[in-house]
Amino acid sequence: MITLENVTKTYKNSTVALRDANVEIAKGEFVFLVGASGSGKSTFIRLLNKEETPEQGHIYVAGKDIGRLSGWKVPYLRRNIGCIFQDFKLLPTKTVFENVAFALEVIGRPRSVIDSQVPAILDLVGLGHKSDSFPTELSGGEQQRVSVARAFVNRPLILLADEPTGNLDPATSVGIMKLLDRINKTGTTVVMATHDRGIVDTMRRRVIEIDRGSIVRDQARGVYE
Amino acid sequence: MPVKFDYLVRETTSNLGRNVTITLASIMTVAVSLALVGASLMLRSGVENATKRWQGGIEFVVFLRIDATQQQIDSLGNDLEESPEVSKVVFVDQQQAYSEFKSLFADSPELIDSVTAEDLPPSFRIEPVNKDVDAVEALGLTYEGRSGVDQVVFASKTIRLIQQLSSRLTVGIFVIAAFLLGAAGLLILNTIRMAMFARRREIEVMKLVGATNWFIRVPFMLEGLVQGLIGAFLAIGALAAFKPFFQKWLPSAQDIPLVGGFQVSGGEMTVIFITLGIVGIAIGAIGAGIAVSRFLDV
Numbered sequence: 392m393i394t395l396e397n398v399t400k401t402y403k404n405s406t407v408a409l410r411d412a413n414v415e416i417a418k419g420e421f422v423f424l425v426g427a428s429g430s431g432k433s434t435f436i437r438l439l440n441k442e443e444t445p446e447q448g449h450i451y452v453a454g455k456d457i458g459r460l461s462g463w464k465v466p467y468l469r470r471n472i473g474c475i476f477q478d479f480k481l482l483p484t485k486t487v488f489e490n491v492a493f494a495l496e497v498i499g500r501p502r503s504v505i506d507s508q509v510p511a512i513l514d515l516v517g518l519g520h521k522s523d524s525f526p527t528e529l530s531g532g533e534q535q536r537v538s539v540a541r542a543f544v545n546r547p548l549i550l551l552a553d554e555p556t557g558n559l560d561p562a563t564s565v566g567i568m569k570l571l572d573r574i575n576k577t578g579t580t581v582v583m584a585t586h587d588r589g590i591v592d593t594m595r596r597r598v599i600e601i602d603r604g605s606i607v608r609d610q611a612r613g614v615y616e
Numbered sequence: 617m618p619v620k621f622d623y624l625v626r627e628t629t630s631n632l633g634r635n636v637t638i639t640l641a642s643i644m645t646v647a648v649s650l651a652l653v654g655a656s657l658m659l660r661s662g663v664e665n666a667t668k669r670w671q672g673g674i675e676f677v678v679f680l681r682i683d684a685t686q687q688q689i690d691s692l693g694n695d696l697e698e699s700p701e702v703s704k705v706v707f708v709d710q711q712q713a714y715s716e717f718k719s720l721f722a723d724s725p726e727l728i729d730s731v732t733a734e735d736l737p738p739s740f741r742i743e744p745v746n747k748d749v750d751a752v753e754a755l756g757l758t759y760e761g762r763s764g765v766d767q768v769v770f771a772s773k774t775i776r777l778i779q780q781l782s783s784r785l786t787v788g789i790f791v792i793a794a795f796l797l798g799a800a801g802l803l804i805l806n807t808i809r810m811a812m813f814a815r816r817r818e819i820e821v822m823k824l825v826g827a828t829n830w831f832i833r834v835p836f837m838l839e840g841l842v843q844g845l846i847g848a849f850l851a852i853g854a855l856a857a858f859k860p861f862f863q864k865w866l867p868s869a870q871d872i873p874l875v876g877g878f879q880v881s882g883g884e885m886t887v888i889f890i891t892l893g894i895v896g897i898a899i900g901a902i903g904a905g906i907a908v909s910r911f912l913d914v
Contacts, residue, residue: 440824462829469826480824482817493818496623497827545825 392418392549392580393439398448400434408434410604412448416582418548421575423591424584425615426601432584435601436551439582440472441465453548470498473542473550473579477557479534481526487513487537488522494541512544516570532563536570543574550574552583556590564590588615627835628842631811638810639843642803646847646899647854649796650892654855656789657888658880663782676756677769678740688764689738696740701755704743710736737766797899800847804840804903809911811839819912833912837904844900848893855892859885 393416400409408431416422424432437443438450441457450457453471460468481490488509495505513519516536526534535555542550552571556564568590575581585591591598591614598613599606632639678696680689689707696705714733744752756768812819822832859880880888 466823466826466828469824472826474824480817480821482821493821494825497822497831498825499831541821541825 392416392420392453393582394449394451395438396449396451398438398445398450400431400438400443400445407604409438409445409601412606414599414606414609416580418580419575419578421572421581421594421596422583423594423596423598423613424582424601425586425591425598428586430601431604432601433553436553436582436584439549439551440474441468466498470545471548473545473547475535475538475542475550475552475555477554479526479538479558481534481537481541483526486523486525487518487529490526490537491541491544494544498545508544512540515543515573516540530563531559532566535559535563535567539567539570539574543579547579549580549582552581552585554584554586556585556587561589568594591615624835624838628838631808631815631835631839632842634814635807635810638803638807642800642807642843642903643847643850645796645800645803646844646896647850649793649800650848650851650896651854652789652793652796653895654851654888654892655858656786656793657891658855658859658885659782659789660786661884661888662880663778676742676744676752678742678756678759679737679766679769680739680764681766682734682737684738684764684766688762692759692762692764693740696742696759701745701751702742703745706741707738708741709738710734713738797895800844801899801903801906804843804900805907807843808836808840808904808907812836812907812911833908836908836912837901840900840904840907841897842900844896844898844903845893847899848896851892851896852889855888856885 393414395412395414398409398412399407401407412435424435426432434443438445439452439457441460445458448458452468455468457468482493485493491509491512492505495508500508510519510522513522516539518533518536518540521529521533526537529537535558539555550571555571556567559567564587571581571583572594595612595614598608598610598615600608600610600616678692680692693705693707696702710733713736714731717731717736718728742756744755746752746755753770756770759765760768819832
């Protein structure tokens, strides 16, 4: 599903964010990216989404070399990739329903699809009863559930999560992880960057550790360190 | 991927409504600059139409002294009629001159009251055979020294003066209009940039979930186009309202001897209006295009 071949990414201030990375992630895998702040976890995620482009190496996502993808095809790549973030990135002026519907609307899905899919996905994340609330009226955990719903409503092949529990307390984080686990069980590949030792140690999934841009550990059913 | 019409209408109107004051500023700048362009185009086609009448023959006028005797007038008239170099002679007596004067100054009766037919000189309007400017001038000057003649006025000089004046005016107005259009384009660019900034979160999410570049761009492009178009409509409305006044304000047929009227026909007005519409849309599109390509990094 995801392959990195000798990928190197250097930023303009000559910081090496990723050095000669080689990774292979199969369909349906659940992968944790761990490492200190600034180690290159976010760059790894952003490369998969083509928000960044590597200097060297090749990245294959769903069988396509995304380095060779022309600009106008990038949106179509992203339709296969759901994203969630530490800061949720919800639109404060839209309700929960509208936030999720927006993701379908802007890729041209018809109203009928929106009206059937959005309530279903909100039920899945346990927020069916809050669809008319605004994000500011929700707790952090609930906001993250909305953002998961938005990322997953289009049934992407891959879910990228950049520290999704970074702003949440441990109990709420467990709820979000259960949700991601459920999404993973539907066959969606999940790549999650995290600092949360407890989560990594409990879930016992594949762990890739990055240290100053280099992959120093790749362990099946691993722990945080 | 089809971009839905109701989505576009909703997004574009909300963008325009978000920054009402700066949107109005850019629309007004577009309107003023296009009105200037339109006015100078009207002036130009008015002058063209006025001077078009001269293509039949460059003419000159021999103004007689007010105290010229009937004998002097008849003698000059005969000479002109018989001259092989003159193809047509029209005598304008004091009464005719006075009636032209009256129609010319119809809106200032006190001026008409202060002038009588006896104050106005009679004149001969002459169309020569040889219409070469120098030949006309040479011919005209032969009548200047004759008894009873006050002065000879050459239409060619008048026309040249009008043409020169109008072309200079047109160039001047166009330069000002070009600067204003530039300002309008920059204002539109900034309005759109502000709209983008106001909606940066939505744009971020749109990129994230895979909205196409055009889907994100089109509402902003439309915003620029709408501003340009509304500005053009305002300019067109102003010119249409201004046209009767413009027609009155310009010298009429009688004002400058032997110059035709400064009429601008309906067809020419349509062409001018279409031009303004196109320029307005172009300014909007350029402003929006730069904003979209520079500040919407998709």
